[in-house]
Amino acid sequence: KQEVTQIPAALSVPEGENLVLNCSFTDSAIYNLQWFRQDPGKGLTSLLLIQSSQREQTSGRLNASLDKSSGRSTLYIAASQPGDSATYLCAVNERNTGNQFYFGTGTSLTVIP
Amino acid sequence: NAGVTQTPKFQVLKTGQSMTLQCAQDMNHNSMYWYRQDPGMGLRLIYYSASEGTTDKGEVPNGYNVSRLNKREFSLRLESAAPSQTSVYFCASSTNLGEQFFGPGTRLTVL
Numbered sequence: 712k713q714e715v716t717q718i719p720a721a722l723s724v725p726e727g728e729n730l731v732l733n734c735s736f737t738d739s740a741i742y743n744l745q746w747f748r749q750d751p752g753k754g755l756t757s758l759l760l761i762q763s764s765q766r767e768q769t770s771g772r773l774n775a776s777l778d779k780s781s782g783r784s785t786l787y788i789a790a791s792q793p794g795d796s797a798t799y800l801c802a803v804n805e806r807n808t809g810n811q812f813y814f815g816t817g818t819s820l821t822v823i824p
Numbered sequence: 825n826a827g828v829t830q831t832p833k834f835q836v837l838k839t840g841q842s843m844t845l846q847c848a849q850d851m852n853h854n855s856m857y858w859y860r861q862d863p864g865m866g867l868r869l870i871y872y873s874a875s876e877g878t879t880d881k882g883e884v885p886n887g888y889n890v891s892r893l894n895k896r897e898f899s900l901r902l903e904s905a906a907p908s909q910t911s912v913y914f915c916a917s918s919t920n921l922g923e924q925f926f927g928p929g930t931r932l933t934v935l
Binding site: 715742743745747753754755756757760762800802804806811812814815816817 | 828857864865866867868869872882914916921922923924925926927928929
């Protein structure tokens, strides 16, 4: 069974710092990988989707990379802001198991003003 | 365009009571999902539906039933609630490329 790990579980940085969040997965036969943001008490908001044939995707200050062979993805956040404080989740999709997603437990990010 | 909507937002049940969680999406997606989110365990798939008229079990289906009423609606039913089903429940739908979109969640407490 696919296992998705996100380390660290929590991260605190000063405003303006660039930072990297990590996601690792055990089975490289994935269809795609998606990064989400979750604010306390809210649902998940899609940030970036990377197809298995892609190496990276960018949206504004966010850049996500994918290395299938090593089972890793990173989410790079440039010039962090207090409004970036949230939990960030990654999920891998194994199409061959019926379009199921496997989620990590997330990294809780706090950006200190 | 409301995206994915869920009702109710909050619910308290007594052990043994039943209830149905409602979910609807207006993005014309074929696939829909029900997850539960528990502290320290991440999101776990309960059931999913790849298309109207089909449903399949996910990782934790015991104690739940689902109905894919039409392309828009996918409901989750608890027939006899147990305290172990206290959780936050999320409905999601996905595009044909597998990008998922989530509803705001239902916070369920079973006493």
